[in-house]
Structure formats: C-alpha cells, structure tokens
Amino acid sequence: MKKPTKRALAARGTFATLRALHPDAHCELDHASAFQLLVATVLSAQSNDKIVNLVTPGLFARYPDARALAAAAQSDVERLIGKLGMFRQKSKNVIGLARGLVERHGGEVPASLDALIMLPGVGRKTANVVLGVAFGRSEGVVVDTHVQRLSQRLGWTKETEPGPIERALMQLFAREDWDMLSHTLIFHGRRVCFAKKPMCVTCGVASSCPSAGQGAEHVGRKPPRSR
Numbered sequence: 001m002k003k004p005t006k007r008a009l010a011a012r013g014t015f016a017t018l019r020a021l022h023p024d025a026h027c028e029l030d031h032a033s034a035f036q037l038l039v040a041t042v043l044s045a046q047s048n049d050k051i052v053n054l055v056t057p058g059l060f061a062r063y064p065d066a067r068a069l070a071a072a073a074q075s076d077v078e079r080l081i082g083k084l085g086m087f088r089q090k091s092k093n094v095i096g097l098a099r100g101l102v103e104r105h106g107g108e109v110p111a112s113l114d115a116l117i118m119l120p121g122v123g124r125k126t127a128n129v130v131l132g133v134a135f136g137r138s139e140g141v142v143v144d145t146h147v148q149r150l151s152q153r154l155g156w157t158k159e160t161e162p163g164p165i166e167r168a169l170m171q172l173f174a175r176e177d178w179d180m181l182s183h184t185l186i187f188h189g190r191r192v193c194f195a196k197k198p199m200c201v202t203c204g205v206a207s208s209c210p211s212a213g214q215g216a217e218h219v220g221r222k223p224p225r226s227r
Contacts, residue, residue: 011156011172014208018184021204025180025187027133030056034109034134035066035101039094041129042121047084055081066107069098093121111135125162132179141169142182146189149220153193153211195220 004012019025029044030053031037039059044052059080063069069077077091084090097119101107109130110116116127124140131137141147143162147169151157157168173181192199198216206212211219 008172010208011154012174012177014154014205015173015177015181015184017205017208018188019180022184022187022191025183027129027183028186029053032060033065034130036060037134038097038109038116038119038122038126038130039069041126042093042097043081043084043090045090045121045126046086051083055083063098066098066101066109069095070102072098090121096120097122109134111137113139124166128182132182136179138175138178141166141173141178143169144182144186145195146186146193147182149195150185150189150193152220153198153209153216154205155210 027037028049029037029040031040036056040052040056043056059077062076062080063072072095074088074091074095077095078087081087081091100119101109104118105115111131111134113124113127113131116122116130117124125142125144128140128142131139132142143151143166148160148162148165151165151169152160156172157165159165159168169181170178189195192203194217196217200206200209200212200216203209203212209216
C-alpha cells in the first residue's frame with residue numbers, strides 16, 4: 001500500500017477534525033428507498049435540498065416506484081415539482097430515468113456507476129450520491145458547490161472544475177472516506193464556511209485553513225457572470 005504524503009496526512013487530519021465537529025453529517029435529501037434518493041438527487045440540481053424535500057412527499061405519494069413514475073404524464077409531474085428551478089426539464093428527466101429503470105433493470109436502481117450514468121439526468125455526481133448513500137459503495141467523491149469551495153479554501157486542490165477536483169480528493173483521501181468526506185464538507189459549508197461571509201473566527205479548522213481570515217470569501221467561488 002502506498003504511503004500517504006505529508007500533504008495527504010495533513011488533509012486527513014483536518015478532515016478528522018471536521019468529522020468530530022459534524023458527527024451527524026449525512027445526506028439531507030429525504031428518501032425511503034434507492035429509487036426515491038435517485039429521483040430526489042436529480043431534482044436537487046441547482047436547487048436547495050429544503051425545497052426538494054418540500055416537493056418530493058407529494059411526488060412519491062403519487063409515484064412511489066419506478067413503474068408508477070414511468071407511466072406518468074409530464075404535465076402531472078410538472079405540477080407536483082413546479083416550485084423547483086428547471087422543473088420542466090427535471091420532470092422529463094425523472095420520467096425518463098424511471099422508464100430506463102423499468103426497461104433495463106426491472107424497475108430497480110442498479111448499484112453500478114456505468115449503469116446509473118446512462119439514465120436521463122444522471123451524471124457522475126448523482127451516481128456517486130446514490131452509490132454511497134443507498135449502497136455503501138464509494139466509487140468517487142461527490143463534488144457539489146460546497147465541496148468545490150471548501151476543498152479550494154482548505155488548500156486541498158487548485159483545480160476549479162468538478163472532475164479534476166474529484167480526482168485530486170480521491171488521491172488525498174482513503175477510499176473508505178470518500179463518501180463521508182462529501183457529506184462532512186457539505187455540512188460544514190452549509191453551517192460555517194458560507195460562500196459569502198464565512199465564519200472563520202469560530203471555525204474549528206481555521207488553524208489549518210490557508211484561506212482563513214480576511215478575503216476567505218473570495219476563494220473557491222465562481223467569478224460573477226459578465227452582463
């Protein structure tokens with residue numbers, strides 16, 4: 001087994017502190033099955049988890065499994081998830097993925113990265129969420145906006161795109177930590193290390209964060225769009 005570098009050991013030490021600060025870190029999308037998690041994760045793209053959790057109870061009450069959703073009319077799904085951004089495209093995607101599950105997997109969610117990313121609206125990030133949470137399999141690190149921001153602020157990577165960031169984190173951390181790494185960073189990003197005005201003064205890992213202090217909010221954020 002390859003010996004971890006000093007940089008990796010330092011990153012793992014910071015992660016251990018973050019785990020202690022957020023022992024309850026978990027996926028915050030409400031779900032009762034792998035199917036519901038898959039649909040909720042697709043719906044969460046560019047949407048707040050809290051809003052997703054508001055619309056999914058009605059959606060899942062009407063369409064509790066893949067076979068039911070596969071037979072849904074898009075207009076009906078749109079009415080149920082209309083509070084979400086891009087609800088028309090998301091309605092099309094979740095109906096399409098449900099049909100894919102029925103046609104290719106007997107209505108069940110496959111525990112395979114390659115199979116998942118073949119479904120409409122399902123990319124590597126969504127597949128990694130489902131594999132880690134529903135099946136306990138770590139095929140990669142989920143890189144959302146919080147993971148991207150914090151991994152840059154903590155000095156774990158200088159990459160700015162999800163793919164290269166994921167590869168950098170996979171090199172720094174042991175495979176068994178990949179799933180919990182994303183949950184922990186997301187928890188910390190939502191509660192302490194905000195995009196704007198991060199709470200560096202009270203942050204439990206400020207001493208090991210090269211971005212802590214004045215100017216931290218300018219690290220790890222996408223530049224404003226030109227108008």
